[in-house]
Amino acid sequence: MQTEAFLVYKNQFTAYLRDFIVSLQKTSLQIRERLRELDTHILAPLFEKLVEHRRQIPRLEDTAASGQEWLEEFREYWESLRRWFLGASSSQSELEMLQMQTNEMIRRMARYVQRISERQQHFRSRKKDYLHLSKWFAGCHSLEEAHQLSSVVFGTMTVRHLHLEEATTDNLHAETWEEQPEMREIKPRTNRYREKTKPGAFRSNHEQKEKQRLAYLKEREQEKQLIEKYMKNGEIRLAEIGIVEPFVRKVLLGWIGKSMAAKNHEVKTDYGMSVKVVIDPDRIITLDAEDGKLVMPDAVFELSGGER
Numbered sequence: 001m002q003t004e005a006f007l008v009y010k011n012q013f014t015a016y017l018r019d020f021i022v023s024l025q026k027t028s029l030q031i032r033e034r035l036r037e038l039d040t041h042i043l044a045p046l047f048e049k050l051v052e053h054r055r056q057i058p059r060l061e062d063t064a065a066s067g068q069e070w071l072e073e074f075r076e077y078w079e080s081l082r083r084w085f086l087g088a089s090s091s092q093s094e095l096e097m098l099q100m101q102t103n104e105m106i107r108r109m110a111r112y113v114q115r116i117s118e119r120q121q122h123f124r125s126r127k128k129d130y131l132h133l134s135k136w137f138a139g140c141h142s143l144e145e146a147h148q149l150s151s152v153v154f155g156t157m158t159v160r161h162l163h164l165e166e167a168t169t170d171n172l173h174a175e176t177w178e179e180q181p182e183m184r185e186i187k188p189r190t191n192r193y194r195e196k197t198k199p200g201a202f203r204s205n206h207e208q209k210e211k212q213r214l215a216y217l218k219e220r221e222q223e224k225q226l227i228e229k230y231m232k233n234g235e236i237r238l239a240e241i242g243i244v245e246p247f248v249r250k251v252l253l254g255w256i257g258k259s260m261a262a263k264n265h266e267v268k269t270d271y272g273m274s275v276k277v278v279i280d281p282d283r284i285i286t287l288d289a290e291d292g293k294l295v296m297p298d299a300v301f302e303l304s305g306g307e308r
Contacts, residue, residue, distance in 0.1 A: 010109050013109065014109055014110075017102050017105060020102065021099060021102050024095075024098070025099075032095075035085055035086055040078065047074045047078075048071070050074050051067050051070045054070055127186065133153065136149060136153075137150075220270070223251075223271075226245065226247070226248060227271070230248065234302065234303050234304065235300055235301060236252070236300070236301040237300050238287055238296075238298055238300075239283070239298050243289065245290060246290060246291050249289045249294070252299075255269070256279070259275070259277035265278070273303050273304065275301050275303050276302040276304075277302075278300045278302065279297050280298045280299070280300075281297045283297065283298040284296070285297070285298045
């Protein structure tokens with residue numbers, strides 16, 4: 001619903017509720033006074049006349065009912081009407097609750113309108129105000145006159161804080177008006193604003209990607225040669241390889257971890273080879289590396305496939 005349409009609806013709805021409350025207050029007092037004056041003893045002849053009138057009208061659903069049941073039914077209708085206007089000893093009347101809910105609805109509608117007005121005021125542009133204010137300062141003939149205007153516009157009565165985006169000087173005693181003005185881009189205060197972009201030319205990164213690919217392949221080849229340095233007859237025995245580089249130790253431990261999760265203890269390496277790991281838990285060795293020692297069970301790596 002648009003804001004203008006909502007405001008029109010609000011005015012009509014509020015006027016309707018207000019007229020309803022006024023009419024209800026005028027008539028409800030008279031009705032409550034009449035209800036207090038009448039009681040069941042005074043209305044007993046009326047109830048008997050209603051029962052007699054009901055007997056004269058033949059109805060299928062009333063064949064099994066007695067006159068006493070009809071009399072109790074009319075009395076309950078009357079008590080329900082009294083409770084609606086007068087209430088009971090333990091609860092408020094429906095009339096009072098209706099008045100409270102209607103007043104609350106009017107207050108709620110007024111709050112909604114106030115929030116809409118505050119939201120519109122929040123997003124209202126102050127561009128024209130600032131431009132008009134800047135013309136006042138531009139028309140000052142001296143710095144003293146500008147100071148006087150600033151004391152009125154930005155004085156304690158209308159406090160506004162001005163600051164520079166970046167520090168333009170290291171002098172602590174420099175005044176703001178002594179610095180050079182800065183250009184500041186103003187953007188709309190809305191979440192729908194998007195900066196305009198110009199389509200740029202497509203740049204191909206084929207050469208850069210090719211260099212990265214060759215560097216990666218060269219690095220992998222060096223790693224493969226480093227691993228093959230410890231191979232003898234297609235096997236790597238931890239107990240016989242001596243001191244290894246930290247990278248080689250990391251690769252060997254990775255193969256052991258992957259092989260333990262495989263059914264046949266055979267894994268595929270990143271170098272195109274298949275490795276089957278055979279661990280001897282009864283033989284404990286010390287794997288020496290450049291950055292430390294690792295005590296672990298002996299293992300044999302059987303390599304197959306790939307180019308060696």
